[in-house]
Amino acid sequence: MRAEDIPRRVAREHGAAAIAPSLSAFPSSALESPMSSTSQPDASDSSSGLDAAVRERYSEGAQQTTPELCCPVDYDPSLLKVIPSEVIERDYGCGNPSRHLHPGDTVLDLGSGTGKICFIASQVVGAEGRVIGVDMNDDMLEVAERAHPAVAGRIGYDNVEFRKGRIEDLATNRAHVDRWLAANPVRSDRDLAALEDEMRRQRDAAPLVASDSVDAVVSNCVLNLVLPERKRALFDEIFRVLRKGGRAIISDIVSDEDVPDELVRDPELWSGCVSGALREDAFLKAFEDAGFHGIEILERADEAWQTVNGIEFRSLTVRAYKGKQGACLEQGQAVIYKGPWKRVEDDDGHVLERGERMAVCGKTYGLLTSGGYAGQVIGVEPLVPIPEASAGPFACTGNRKRSPRETKGATYTATIAVSTDCCEPGEDCDPEVSCC
Numbered sequence: 001m002r003a004e005d006i007p008r009r010v011a012r013e014h015g016a017a018a019i020a021p022s023l024s025a026f027p028s029s030a031l032e033s034p035m036s037s038t039s040q041p042d043a044s045d046s047s048s049g050l051d052a053a054v055r056e057r058y059s060e061g062a063q064q065t066t067p068e069l070c071c072p073v074d075y076d077p078s079l080l081k082v083i084p085s086e087v088i089e090r091d092y093g094c095g096n097p098s099r100h101l102h103p104g105d106t107v108l109d110l111g112s113g114t115g116k117i118c119f120i121a122s123q124v125v126g127a128e129g130r131v132i133g134v135d136m137n138d139d140m141l142e143v144a145e146r147a148h149p150a151v152a153g154r155i156g157y158d159n160v161e162f163r164k165g166r167i168e169d170l171a172t173n174r175a176h177v178d179r180w181l182a183a184n185p186v187r188s189d190r191d192l193a194a195l196e197d198e199m200r201r202q203r204d205a206a207p208l209v210a211s212d213s214v215d216a217v218v219s220n221c222v223l224n225l226v227l228p229e230r231k232r233a234l235f236d237e238i239f240r241v242l243r244k245g246g247r248a249i250i251s252d253i254v255s256d257e258d259v260p261d262e263l264v265r266d267p268e269l270w271s272g273c274v275s276g277a278l279r280e281d282a283f284l285k286a287f288e289d290a291g292f293h294g295i296e297i298l299e300r301a302d303e304a305w306q307t308v309n310g311i312e313f314r315s316l317t318v319r320a321y322k323g324k325q326g327a328c329l330e331q332g333q334a335v336i337y338k339g340p341w342k343r344v345e346d347d348d349g350h351v352l353e354r355g356e357r358m359a360v361c362g363k364t365y366g367l368l369t370s371g372g373y374a375g376q377v378i379g380v381e382p383l384v385p386i387p388e389a390s391a392g393p394f395a396c397t398g399n400r401k402r403s404p405r406e407t408k409g410a411t412y413t414a415t416i417a418v419s420t421d422c423c424e425p426g427e428d429c430d431p432e433v434s435c436c
């Protein structure tokens with residue numbers, strides 16, 4: 001028995017009432033069952049059957065090209081050369097998050113399918129980087145694993161691995177569950193409790209993806225397939241596995257209006273990456289709710305990929321950073337927002353007025369002068385640096401300006417005349433700092 005077969009069989013053998021209490025002790029994603037979510041029973045009711053539809057659709061999609069799942073994407077042809085054709089042909093992405101990766105990154109690809117984004121990312125991050133693809137579908141993983149040695153042979157190094165898991169529960173190792181179930185079939189409530197224990201043990205001892213371990217989480221057209229009642233857990237998991245300062249770069253299908261229930265319940269539309277789409281503003285808000293900052297739309301398709309009953313579904317690529325959590329220390333810094341907007345607000349509620357020196361704590365200074373906000377503000381350091389070890393707490397009350405006098409220190413009375421020294425050719429001086 002494979003992990004993905006558990007819920008239906010268990011439900012058949014024991015009936016819902018018998019297993020619901022023990023399942024509710026588990027993360028909803030650890031055992032999949034129509035009644036596994038206790039927090040949003042309505043959403044769970046309307047989503048029964050959708051998970052199976054996703055499995056069946058992508059098992060077929062792994063075995064043969066399914067044109068209606070394809071959404072045209074421009075990939076860099078030079079990075080496709082090393083990838084076997086069966087991977088390229090069974091590509092069901094809707095964007096290209098790998099464009100935003102850097103050499104040396106450790107990357108996690110959610111819903112890696114036949115592995116195309118992993119194999120592209122593998123070349124972008126180079127031999128110093130690493131790529132982990134996670135998918136729940138054995139048929140998809142099989143195609144990816146088949147292509148894996150060929151790609152490694154052609155690029156001259158192997159930095160990719162594929163793991164079986166559900167992206168809304170990146171701790172549970174589904175291959176481990178499969179192996180355990182093969183040796184310990186579930187035939188009774190007692191067996192089920194043993195399975196639950198084993199899964200808990202595995203999650204604690206060796207999570208499929210460890211917390212704070214990844215530089216970049218990417219995904220291409222998969223988040224929409226996660227059931228409504230598990231979407232919150234999905235964003236929390238993306239946040240968990242990223243290291244501080246890491247980023248999520250997600251391409252997905254979003255809608256311009258709410259998707260009505262009857263479309264959500266349609267297994268064909270759901271598994272076809274349509275009706276599970278979040279409304280585009282809710283998609284960004286989901287990152288915010290999970291604790292991300294610097295959330296930005298990198299790409300948004302002008303044209304809808306599909307339109308159903310007047311609702312437009314299009315591809316969107318978003319980047320979001322992890323790292324705004326932590327202590328606020330007073331290190332004497334300020335930032336000046338460059339414009340062009342009159343004022344802006346960050347994800348921590350700091351309001352920056354154009355051209356004003358706004359006082360910020362050391363952590364916010366770091367965030368606003370790098371990552372997603374880089375280039376938007378000018379950082380102003382105090383004349384005498386205040387190291388973190390000796391910094392006191394920053395008064396995070398309201399938005400305060402930092403006077404130049406505070407930056408330089410109350411006792412600063414220097415007078416520095418314009419330099420008239422010229423740096424002539426052949427002289428031991430720096431022409432860059434000379435006024436000549």
Ligand SMILES: C[S@@+](CC[C@H](N)C(=O)[O-])C[C@H]1O[C@@H](n2cnc3c(N)ncnc32)[C@H](O)[C@@H]1O
Nearest residue numbers: 058091092093111113135136137166167220225
């Ligand atoms: C539309 S395909 C995209 C595949 C790949 N990212 C690409 O660009 O070709 C969706 C993939 O996500 C996988 N998938 C769907 N829901 C998943 C989940 N909850 N956990 C893990 N994988 C999932 C499917 O098995 C399938 O391989």
